[in-house]
Amino acid sequence: EVQLVESGGGLVQPGRSLKLSCAASGFTFSNYYMAWVRQAPKKGLEWVATISTSGSRTYYPDSVKGRFTISRDNAKSSLYLQMNSLKSEDTATYYCARHPTLYGGYDYWGQGVMVTVSS
């Protein structure tokens, strides 16, 4: 059974950093692109980052480029999101998602982890 379990969320002050983790199981992690998607309270979905199977290629929207870094450890079947210089508008539930191909939909999602940026 495919499972994606996020961790590392919490309350953080503006300008500080936080690192999210996503533990994957039930599939060959190194064969899949992976992504982070967020959802602000009562809002829609926003793509945050994608990483290639080897980790050599990463993609970000302008809203987080230069502040967020996606990475992966295939040996540990783990995905990460390092978030720096956090802003109040980064407050959201963050989901990790499996991405079978670069152009494909996200076929499995984690349960999500809440990040609140507030002083």
Added chain:
Amino acid sequence: DIVLTQSPTTLSVTPGETVSLSCRASHSIGTNLHWYQQKTNESPRLLIKYASQSISGIPSRFSASGSGTDFTLNINNVEFDDVSSYFCQQTQSWPNTFGAGTKLELK
């Protein structure tokens, strides 16, 4: 950026009805369009990939069509369990973007 416009914003239907949800792209995206269902307090679930391709385990009452800029998700014989928000997503170009969603309610 490619903007996806979903309509209607909210749809109120009677169980057993057939409904159509629209997603329009600001630029042509071929068939790199995917549909998700999200129930309250749950993670999104992939319903349809590449505009019309079905997903294993998804009820057959969900179908979709379209290419280029106009896409439609159809739900036949709507059931109580279908109460959710439905989002479309394009993966044609970066940044990948989502529509704002259609909320399906039952009368």
